[in-house]
Structures are given as structure tokens and as C-alpha cells.
Amino acid sequence: MMMLVTGGAGFLGRRVVRELVREGCRVRCFLRPSTRIDDLRECVGTRDWHAVETFRGDLQDPDDCRRAVAGADIVFHVAAGLSGGAAVLFANTVMPTRQLVAACETEGVKRFVHVSSLGVYGAGSLRRHALLDESCPVDPHPHLRDPYTYSKIVQEQVCREAFERGRLPLVVIRPGVIYGPGRGLLSNRIGLTLGGTLVRFGSRRPLPYVYVDHCATAIRQAGLTPGIEGETFNVLDDHLPTAREVLAACRRAGRPVRSLWLPESAIGPLSSLYERYSRWSEGQLPAVLTRYRSDAMWKPLKFSNARARERLRWAPHLSFEETAQLSLA
Amino acid sequence: MPERSTSSEPLKVALIGCGQIADAHLQQIARIRSARVIAVCDLHADLAEQAAARFGIAARYNDPAEMLARERPDVVQIATPAHTHHAVARLCLAADCHVYVEKPFTLTAPEAESLLDLAAERGRLACVGHDQLFDPAWLEVRDRIARGELGEVRHVESTLGYPLSGQFGALVASDPRHWVRRLPGGLFHNTISHPLYRITEFLKDDRPQIDARWRTRPGFNFPTELRVDLQGASVSGTLTFATTIASQRITRIYGTTGTLECELDGQIVRRIGPAPAPGAFAKLLTPWRQRREAARTFRRQLGRFARGKIHYFAGLKSLCERFYDAIRTGAAPPIPPAEIVRVTRIMDEIFETARQRDASTNWGGAERRGSEWKAIARDSRPAAAMRESLT
Structure with missing residues (x-):
């Protein structure tokens, strides 16, 4: 089977490529003209490299998309912008997805696996300590979220609209925060880094983390498991660490993090205060922290990977102690 | 068809080009009491949509000509790629709008001259984004x-x-x-x-x-x-x-x-x-x-x-x-043609x-x-x- 992987040279993408190659698939990687493939080649390994082909092009170019999709049975859409303002993220995430989806509709692929984000849920509207699973609604006000999440929500909408038109056999993967070697364990789910100090909001809530290799195997399964078109899967580790555990792991690895603790109950009022100041000062400090965003990001919730475990026949194979060690090596 | 603003009302401003620099325009114009943004336009619907949603702008378009005809803005801020400035600004001036054009004004001096001639002919002002x-x-x-x-x-x-x-x-x-x-x-x-x-x-x-x-x-x-x-x-x-x-x-x-x-x-x-x-x-x-x-x-x-x-x-x-003051009062524009x-x-x-x-x-x-x-x-x-x- 021929697989097309977008973003195949990236942190997650190259591991997806490796998983597929190990399953005996041929993989075409859709890469930008300037993307280096050293890491991808190293990840896949010399022995299996013959199963990988690279396609250089621009995901915003309909012709490039059509040529890349031609002959592919399953498409894994991993590529997305990670940073920048909303316009940049829309240009790098939403607009390319439209072109790719259109090409897949035309070419008639057998499966389209879209890598979304756990952030797309309207977690702010849930009660504290409620369970966030696939039945929770997507955020109804995406433009109030941070630019990355906004772009991921609209990106998923684009895929879902094509599915509802009956022309895209879609499976959606919503991973939590993906960590692993080279990326470390810290994320803004713990708190905000200000001037080299991590300001962490509370310490005890579970962080929705997923180790990169676990995520890659789940994505592979989303492509290969029959009969799951139209389904969505939250992909998370079995044991979700707390901020306290993450910082302890960093300490044990000899990489202590300078951090300042704030009680969880302070997040909401502080966010409101900051938001009011930002408005009063007409954006002297940009409204990066708002009540709406902080509720969605830092509200203590429970998470579940039960559906992914059951339907994808997938399970994380490493413990947090092991993945933390690998990530911080 | 909407009317252009009267002297006592805020100027009606439209933005064409919702790329990276558009946020700066929308944020700063929001701080000006004598103007309000009434519409945004971008050929890419996603870009127009995100700008409109985040800045609470009711009207969004993908066709500049349609936006100009329907909204009749007083001023158009042009924040499209540089090589499009000349053509987009001509369109706006022909629709009797004043234009603020991001830098560089045009790709060549003859283009700049022709735009400014058209502005003078239509009795409109043109400004370039030499904001620093x-x-x-x-x-x-x-x-x-x-x-x-x-x-x-x-x-x-x-x-x-x-x-x-x-x-x-x-x-x-x-x-x-x-x-x-x-x-x-x-x-x-x-x-x-x-x-x-x-x-x-x-x-x-x-x-x-x-x-x-x-x-x-x-x-x-x-x-x-x-x-x-x-x-x-x-x-x-x-x-x-x-x-x-x-x-x-x-x-x-x-x-x-x-x-x-x-x-x-x-x-x-x-x-x-x-x-x-x-x-x-x-x-x-x-x-x-x-x-x-x-x-x-x-x-x-x-x-x-x-x-x-x-x-x-x-x-x-x-x-x-x-x-905007120059537009309202007929004073000399801040950057002379x-x-x-x-x-x-x-x-x-x-x-x-x-x-x-x-x-x-x-x-x-x-x-x-x-x-x-x-x-x-x-x-x-x-x-x-x-x-x-x-x-």
C-alpha cells in the first residue's frame, strides 16, 4: 500500500513514517523544497529507507497536492504550522489542508487520517474535574482561543466538512501535548515561561501528554484499522503526569527548572485582570492571556484514551518514567 | 447602497489583504476614534474570516471590487503583497476611495507617479506606510x-x-x-x-x-x-x-x-x-x-x-x-506625494x-x-x- 505523509520530516511525522515502513508500507513524504531529510533518514534507518520516497512541493499548490496524492491509498495529514500569528498559522495550516483535502476528494483516497489536537475541545465550558473525552463538543468560539488552537479547530472543520459531503473517508486523531527526545517535557499546559522562569499554575492536575512514539503508533493504527471512518480519537498516555512529576523528572535528569508556583485558584482572577489591563492599555500588553483561554488551558480535568485503546487496538507501551528518561536524555 | 460617512461620523475604513501585517492595521485603527473598520477582504476566504472574527468586523469579502461596490468605504488600507499594490490601489481610487498603501508603495517610480496622478484626478489622497x-x-x-x-x-x-x-x-x-x-x-x-x-x-x-x-x-x-x-x-x-x-x-x-x-x-x-x-x-x-x-x-x-x-x-x-485628519480637513497629507x-x-x-x-x-x-x-x-x-x- 502507498501512504502519503505530510510533514513527514517533522518531530511526529518522521516517526509516523517509520511506523508505516515497519508495517511493510511504501511511504511518500510530502516535504517543502527546503526541508532537510537527515533526521527522517536516521529515524527510518538505512535498511528501510528504500520504502520511502520524497515529494517536494507546496501544500498550498493544488497541482502539487494532486500529484502527491495520485496513487496514494491512505493519506496521513500531519503537517501544520506551530507558531506565528493567526494569519501565518491559517496560511500554513488551514489553507494547505483545503488544497490537500480537495486533491484527496478528486483522487478518491481510501482513508484520510487527520492529526488534529486535543486543544480543539471547548474545555472551558466543562466543570472542574469533569471527564474530557470524544463526546465533548469542539470549542464554539475558536477565534477567542490562541492562534494555534484556532487554526487547528478550523483545519479540522475543513476535513469534517469534506467527510460530511461524503467525499473524504476521514479519521481524526486528537493528540495531547506531544513530548519526546529533543522536545523535552515542558509545555504551556504547566504554565507560562516569563523571563526564564516557569510560572506554574497548580501542580496536581493531570497533564494531557502523549509520548511521541505512542502518538505515532496510534496514527498508524488510525490509517490501518478497518471500519472506523468518521470516528475521532483522543490520543494520550495511560499515566498522565502532573506538573510536580514533570519537574521532578527534570530534576532527576539533571535539568532542574526554575519555577514559581501559583495556586490553581489564582489562574482565573489573574487572567481576568490581565485581560482587563490589556484592553485598557489598548494592547500595550497583548491579550495572550484571557479568562476564556486560561479556562480552556488550565482547568483541572480528567482525560481518557479508552476509545483509542479499544477501537484502534492501540496501547502506550512505555511508562512515564521511561518516556521521561528518553525525552530528557 | 451604504453612504460614505459624513464629516461628523467616523471614517469608514476597509482593509484589503489579511496577511501578517493586517493585525497591526486592525489593532491600531481600533485605537483611532475618528475611524472604524467596516470590512476586510482577502482572496483567501480563510484569511478574511479569521481577521473578521478576531477583530469583530461584520463584513468580509474575497473580491475587492465587490467590497468596494457594496461597502463604499472612505478609506482603504492596502496590505496585500507588494507587486499587487499598484493594481489594487488603482481599483480603490477608481471607486473614489482614499488609499493607504503598505510599503513599498509600488514596484517602480512610474507606477507610483501614475497612481498619484489618478488620486489627484479623482480628488483622493494616497499615503504610503512609512510609519516609523x-x-x-x-x-x-x-x-x-x-x-x-x-x-x-x-x-x-x-x-x-x-x-x-x-x-x-x-x-x-x-x-x-x-x-x-x-x-x-x-x-x-x-x-x-x-x-x-x-x-x-x-x-x-x-x-x-x-x-x-x-x-x-x-x-x-x-x-x-x-x-x-x-x-x-x-x-x-x-x-x-x-x-x-x-x-x-x-x-x-x-x-x-x-x-x-x-x-x-x-x-x-x-x-x-x-x-x-x-x-x-x-x-x-x-x-x-x-x-x-x-x-x-x-x-x-x-x-x-x-x-x-x-x-x-x-x-x-x-x-x-x-x-485621516488630512482627509477630513483637506490639509496636506502627512507624506507628500x-x-x-x-x-x-x-x-x-x-x-x-x-x-x-x-x-x-x-x-x-x-x-x-x-x-x-x-x-x-x-x-x-x-x-x-x-x-x-x-x-
Whole structure:
């Protein structure tokens, strides 16, 4: 089977490529003209490299998309912008997805696996300590979220609209925060880094983390498991660490993090205060922290990977102690 | 059909081009009481949609002509890619709108002249986004020079640090088909307006002598570094565009009796050079004078911070305000049309000179002769041109 992987040279993408190659698939990687493939080649390994082909092009170019999709049975859409303002993220995430989806509709692929984000849920509207699973609604006000999440929500909408038109056999993967070697364990789910100090909001809530290799195997399964078109899967580790555990792991690895603790109950009022100041000062400090965003990001919730475990026949194979060690090596 | 605003109502502003710089326009115009944004437009529906949603703008369009016909804005802010400015601005002027055009105003001086002629014919104003001339730090430079602090200005050094690891730079560097790479002056065409007009503010010659040279860093396949020397009758200037240094916007203005340094990112204006004291005393007096000046600047910035007055795009707001006031009152526009043409012409000559000095380059932008670029610009239509990537 021929697989097309977008973003195949990236942190997650190259591991997806490796998983597929190990399953005996041929993989075409859709890469930008300037993307280096050293890491991808190293990840896949010399022995299996013959199963990988690279396609250089621009995901915003309909012709490039059509040529890349031609002959592919399953498409894994991993590529997305990670940073920048909303316009940049829309240009790098939403607009390319439209072109790719259109090409897949035309070419008639057998499966389209879209890598979304756990952030797309309207977690702010849930009660504290409620369970966030696939039945929770997507955020109804995406433009109030941070630019990355906004772009991921609209990106998923684009895929879902094509599915509802009956022309895209879609499976959606919503991973939590993906960590692993080279990326470390810290994320803004713990708190905000200000001037080299991590300001962490509370310490005890579970962080929705997923180790990169676990995520890659789940994505592979989303492509290969029959009969799951139209389904969505939250992909998370079995044991979700707390901020306290993450910082302890960093300490044990000899990489202590300078951090300042704030009680969880302070997040909401502080966010409101900051938001009011930002408005009063007409954006002297940009409204990066708002009540709406902080509720969605830092509200203590429970998470579940039960559906992914059951339907994808997938399970994380490493413990947090092991993945933390690998990530911080 | 909606009417244009009356003199007592806020000006109706529309924005065409919802790419990276659009946020700055929308944020700053929101701070101006005499104007309100009524519509945004981008050929890419997603970009128009996200801008409208985040800034609470009711109307969004994908066709500029349709937006102009339906919304009848008083002013259109044009923030599309540089090579589309001429065609889009013509469309807006033909619809009797005033236009604020992001830098560079147009790709060539003849294009700039034709746009300004059309504006005059329709009784409309045109403004170019030379916003740093209205940044509070630059206004302080102007004020201090007007008070005679430097004597006569004789030389200006203007530096732009533009690392290609930045958001936009990385995109341009990684994509050989990016529209910036295809401009006559390539990467420089989209960026050197700012450091250049900080020189031409003082170098008033219509046709200064120009020596320009560009260079390609190892590992890149298009010119990345630019050095320009300008010589006027009484003022000279040097412009340095470097991708190898940290991001910065620094200008030094040398006068007959002193030197000022303006650092726009830190909003700092400081006097440099030795204090007027004999021998070893100058070594003590100079840092003492700089320390006092730094303390004064800190107190002033602290006051501005407390009042919520520090904004990265403060110059854009100030320029738009002045432009809108000129529209309302019939006063002279903040940047005279002749100045827009002059800066555009100097840019043309810079690129032509650098191209001639680098005639053997294989770079696509440099390979094209001026006449070819004029033909491309002439042929561009708003819709077709805007279909290019907007980032």
C-alpha cells in the first residue's frame, strides 16, 4: 500500500513514517523544497529507507497536492504550522489542508487520517474535574482561543466538512501535548515561561501528554484499522503526569527548572485582570492571556484514551518514567 | 447602497489583504476614534474570516471590487503583497476611495507617479506606510534636531537587522516561489523602505548618487545582504541590511555639532560621541551624561508604560490618524506625494545599481531587466495578482 505523509520530516511525522515502513508500507513524504531529510533518514534507518520516497512541493499548490496524492491509498495529514500569528498559522495550516483535502476528494483516497489536537475541545465550558473525552463538543468560539488552537479547530472543520459531503473517508486523531527526545517535557499546559522562569499554575492536575512514539503508533493504527471512518480519537498516555512529576523528572535528569508556583485558584482572577489591563492599555500588553483561554488551558480535568485503546487496538507501551528518561536524555 | 460617512461620523475604513501585517492595521485603527473598520477582504476566504472574527468586523469579502461596490468605504488600507499594490490601489481610487498603501508603495517610480496622478484626478489622497517616521522615538529625533541639538545634519547611518530565522524571513528563504523572491529587488524590495526613508528624511536630494551592492550568504541561493551608499549635496547616508545580525532598527544621525542614535525597538534616542570637555575629563563626563540621559529615558518610558502608551506600531496609528485628519480637513497629507515618488525612485536606482554590479548572478529577480518587471507590473490585475500567497 502507498501512504502519503505530510510533514513527514517533522518531530511526529518522521516517526509516523517509520511506523508505516515497519508495517511493510511504501511511504511518500510530502516535504517543502527546503526541508532537510537527515533526521527522517536516521529515524527510518538505512535498511528501510528504500520504502520511502520524497515529494517536494507546496501544500498550498493544488497541482502539487494532486500529484502527491495520485496513487496514494491512505493519506496521513500531519503537517501544520506551530507558531506565528493567526494569519501565518491559517496560511500554513488551514489553507494547505483545503488544497490537500480537495486533491484527496478528486483522487478518491481510501482513508484520510487527520492529526488534529486535543486543544480543539471547548474545555472551558466543562466543570472542574469533569471527564474530557470524544463526546465533548469542539470549542464554539475558536477565534477567542490562541492562534494555534484556532487554526487547528478550523483545519479540522475543513476535513469534517469534506467527510460530511461524503467525499473524504476521514479519521481524526486528537493528540495531547506531544513530548519526546529533543522536545523535552515542558509545555504551556504547566504554565507560562516569563523571563526564564516557569510560572506554574497548580501542580496536581493531570497533564494531557502523549509520548511521541505512542502518538505515532496510534496514527498508524488510525490509517490501518478497518471500519472506523468518521470516528475521532483522543490520543494520550495511560499515566498522565502532573506538573510536580514533570519537574521532578527534570530534576532527576539533571535539568532542574526554575519555577514559581501559583495556586490553581489564582489562574482565573489573574487572567481576568490581565485581560482587563490589556484592553485598557489598548494592547500595550497583548491579550495572550484571557479568562476564556486560561479556562480552556488550565482547568483541572480528567482525560481518557479508552476509545483509542479499544477501537484502534492501540496501547502506550512505555511508562512515564521511561518516556521521561528518553525525552530528557 | 451604504453612504460614505459624513464629516461628523467616523471614517469608514476597509482593509484589503489579511496577511501578517493586517493585525497591526486592525489593532491600531481600533485605537483611532475618528475611524472604524467596516470590512476586510482577502482572496483567501480563510484569511478574511479569521481577521473578521478576531477583530469583530461584520463584513468580509474575497473580491475587492465587490467590497468596494457594496461597502463604499472612505478609506482603504492596502496590505496585500507588494507587486499587487499598484493594481489594487488603482481599483480603490477608481471607486473614489482614499488609499493607504503598505510599503513599498509600488514596484517602480512610474507606477507610483501614475497612481498619484489618478488620486489627484479623482480628488483622493494616497499615503504610503512609512510609519516609523511617526513613531514616538522618531518624532523625538525630529524635535531634537529641530531644536538644533546636532547643528546641521551631515550623515545618516541606517541599519536593519533581519535574521532569516524570523517568521517571515524563514518562509521567504524556504520557498523559491515566494512572491518576495520574485520582486525586482527580491527580499530587499519588501523591507528596505523603512531604513531608507529614515535616511531620506534628511537627505533631500531628488537624485542622490547611489552606490549599492548586494551579496549572497553561503547556503542561500538569493541575495541576502545589501549595502547602499547615498551621497547628496550636503548629506550622505549608508544603509545596511543584514541577515547575519540580530533583529534591530537602528539609525545614527551625525550633525556638525553632535550625533543622535535612535533605536526604534527600545524606543530610545540618545546622544552619542564625546562630551565637550578637555582630555581625560571627557572620559568621565561622557558616561555621566549618558547615564543621566538613560535615567531620563527610563522615567519617561515608565510614565508611558503606566499610561498604556507603549505600542510597537505606535507610528502606524499616528500616521493613520494624520492621514485621516488630512482627509477630513483637506490639509496636506502627512507624506507628500512627491516624497512617495522620490523614495520609490531611489529604491529603483538602488536595485538597478546592485543588479548591474552583480550582472553575473543567477538569481531570478536580478536576471530580469527593469523593462521586464515593468511589463509584469503593468499586466497585473488585482484579482490575479492577489491570488499569490499573502504571507
